Amino acid sequence: MKARSVKLIAGQTARGLFRNFALMALVVVAACMFVLGSTLAVALNVTNIGLQLQRQVEIKAFLMDGLKDYAAVGSRIKAVPGVADAIYISKEEALKRMAEDYPDYREVIKTLPDNPLPASFDVKLSDPKSVKEIAGAVGGIEGVEGVNYGQSYVEGLSSVLQVLWSFTALVLVAMVFGSSIIVNNTIGITVTARRNEIEIMKLVGASDGFIRAPFVLEGMIIGFVGSLLAGIGIIAGYEYAARWVKDMAPFVPLVDAAWAKAGLLAVVLALGAVLGAGAGRNATNRYLKD
Amino acid sequence: MIQLRGVGKIFSNNVVALSGVDLDIKRGDFVFLVGPSGAGKSTLLSLLYRGVKPTRGDVVVNGVNVKSLKHGDVCGFRRKLGVIFQDFKLLPDRNVYNNVSFALEVIEAPPKDVAKRVGKALDLVGLTMKAKARPNQLSGGEQQRVAIARAIVNDPILVLADEPTGNLDPETSRDIMELLSDINELGSTVVCATHNKSIVDEMRRRVIEMEHGKIIRDERRGVYSFEGPFC
């Protein structure tokens, strides 16, 4: 093929692409918003699971050996803010539970000369997020030898959630940024194609707002429709995934409420419309600044 | 109507387009701006519609100091002006009527006024019969008439024309200048940059000659170039 023909064909292809540029922007926005919405949905559910697990966290407060007045200690534990309840486990009860939990040791336990297990309180929390502070307060009560709440488990859980949300924020920013750029560029093409019109509008005294309006609107439509496509995909995917999880792992607590899905859809649509409008407005700046 | 005091304009590439320009133009004046290419005529006109801002000095148009004009107030300021260029700047995909009505629509003029005012403007420039034609179906002179109709459709107090006859033959140029003269008679102040010697010499209006960004001559009933009585 001659170089001239290649140039001609390339030129025509480029022009065709430009004509379909709005469609392309729509697809890119839809893809970005789908990734964004899916990430949000996953983050929401993982956070929900995390909170449920956190809610099950208990503190075990071991009592000093030979302590008589455990009831007084119990009421002092219950007085700590964030504590819902404290249930007394006597030395005997503790041994019994151990024998139940570890049947292999049942014989060994029987041969023990003494009961080596301390008495304790199972402390239930009304505010699981402050487990660390509560454990500290309970540990400081006179008559309490030590506390155990699975520090590493609790801390691990909250750091997992932190990483998850940092990642989600990153995805959010990247997707908003990516969509904005493509919408900005797409509308930039329309703006450039209409620069003569814009020039005349400026000359005869049209306001910036009036000149911008169609481009802001165009951006908003691309953003909104793209998000709508993404939203349909997200909701469908959500339903599908929820059904799958329910079949495969029914014990996993999913956020399956209608409000959660509606909220997710609303966030994605609003974000799409706003970023589209912003990108459209931005695209006109080149011809409107002084 | 127009006062310039110590006006200088230096572009970002350090070209000095105007320096130390003092100028007064009264309401109702008709002024020709002449001078060699690069003298600063277009720059001066551009200052008057606030296409550019002065680097130095004050430019006051209709009581408004364009230097201190806020960005948001520029559009209101321009609604009192009409600007005409050598290249017409018409929109090719709109017919004559719509090119003119465009100027009113984009400033959100009351729709009931639009038809009346466009009709009046087209009548004044003599293009009522061609209202439905596209710009590419018109001669250069007709296209410039459309541009003039668009410039005056909002009854400007000041009309700025930058080489309005630059692309036109002598006969058509004369018609266009006469049209601008009529518009002046109807009350608009007119400032017109031009290289058209014969018309300037015929019309004997106020002539301001520029060179190297300065005003070097300003005559009440002047000619294009002052070359002495024996030339």
Ligand SMILES: Nc1ncnc2c1ncn2[C@@H]1O[C@H](COP(=O)(O)OP(=O)(O)OP(=O)(O)O)[C@@H](O)[C@H]1O
């Ligand atoms: N936007 C700009 N940026 C930089 N320099 C400019 C700009 N506009 C004009 N100039 C320079 O300013 C000087 C004056 O230009 P201007 O266009 O005002 O001249 P003019 O008198 O209108 O000339 P002509 O008769 O050819 O239209 C020239 O040297 C020109 O190159």
Ligand SMILES: [Mg+2]
């Ligand atoms: Mg010029």
